[in-house]
Amino acid sequence: MVRTTRVAGLALAVAALAGCSAPAPQDSAGGWTYVDDRGVEVRSDEVPHRIIAQVSAAGALHDFGVPVTATFGPLVRDDGTTEPEAGSIDPAAVADVTGPGYGELNLERAAALRPDLLVSGKYAEFDGLWHLTVEQEDRVREFVPTAGVEQSGRSLPETITAYKELARSLGSDVDSERIRADQARFDAAAERLRGIGERMRAQGRSILAVGGTKQEFFVVVPARNPDLDYYVRELGLPIQTPAHPDTAGGGYFERLAWENAGAYTGDVLMWDTREASLPPERMKQNPVFAAQESVARDRFVEWDAVAPFSYASYADIMTKLAEQLEEHTPVG
Known part of the structure; x- marks a missing residue:
């Protein structure tokens, strides 16, 4: 029997300040307990093994050795390729329980899988889990408990650690040679x-x-x-901050009309690779944007904005970013 409860007290406050989830050890009866980043405690008679996860969370868990049964959110692009957001997930190896609208699940299909746990990222500024509306989560909790991993307000390594510790609690050997090698690649790319x-x-x-x-x-x-903040604060990349963030939307961007696309300039432009965002070739169709020197010289590098939070995922991303920056910022 699985149940979820709200937990209060000093232990949770300490866990929150530590910036990562607080998985509890297995009890003497072999049960499983996990306290997520919302302060929700999930208990089960045994370690969950039929897991539904938002695609980015699924990619992170997979990289840390935890298989998932089903995913929701962007999985396959129109051209048949795997969404970067899904990372290392093989679409053919999971069921897709995404619903017809944003934040919706196909509840009938999800329930039929008899899942033990649903995992998704959590952004403090917004209600509900990522790609799951509050109303949908209420219905989901009728047949499966949910766990949220905070993905805003803390550094990239802290977020990766949160997924690593969740994977540990789910029985993965996160100290394996493969995962240690992934972390070594991550550290090398960071340097x-x-x-x-x-x-x-x-x-x-x-x-x-x-x-x-x-x-x-x-x-x-x-x-x-988390990734860009880490690049700036810890690695010293000179990524500019716009003067007037859209605080109503959580402060993630400053939105501008296209006629004001020249309000900020940079020697290198890091473009959002999500499918909903225009690629450089399309953005160049705007004459104001196209007039910038960095645009005319095609000084673009990629920003994988919604990648899985794992060492393997970001080792690849940061290595690619380093290669692209080195191309556009040669020594001398």
């Missing part, structure tokens, strides 16, 4: 970016993270995104 940041700052060069839709142009706020 490479740190060196690039030092050189760019010495040269007076900057990076601007941007994206756009048909309706608007936007500039990304590094501090509101």
Whole structure:
């Protein structure tokens, strides 16, 4: 029998300050307990093994050795390729229980899988779990408990650690040789970016993270995104912060009309690779944007904004970013 309860007290406060989830050890009866980043305690008679997860959370769990039964959220693109958000997940190996609208699940299909646990990311500024509305979660909890991993307001390594510890509680050997090798690659890529940041700052060069839709142009706020915040605060990449973030939307971007797309400039442009955001070729169709020197010289690097939070995922992402930055910011 599985139940969820709200937990209060000093232990949770300490866990929250530590910036990661607080999985409890197995009890003498072999049961499973996990306290998520919302302060929700989940208990089960045994370790969950039929897991439904939002695709990014699924990718992180998979990288840490935990298989998932089903996913929800963007899994496959229109061209048949796997969404970057899903990371290492093989779409053919999981059931897709995404519903017809954003934040919805196919409840009948999800319930038929008899899941033990549902996992998704959590953003403090918004109610509900990522890709799951509050109303949908209420219905989901009728047949499966949910766990949320905080993905805002803390650093990239802290968020990765939260998924690692969740995977540990679910029985994975997160100290295996493979995962230690993934962490070593992550650390090496981080050092490479740190060196690039030092050189760019010495040269007076900057990076601007941007994206756009048909309706608007936007500039990304590094501090509101765990990966970019880590790149700036810990690795020293000179990513600019826009002056007027859209606080009503959580402060993740400054939204601008396309005629104001030249309000900020950078020596290198980091573009949002999500399918809903326009690629550089489409953004160049705007003459104001196209007039920037960095655009004319195609100084673009990729920002994988919603990648799985794992060492394996970000080792690849940071290595790619380092290679692209080195191409556009040569030594000398």
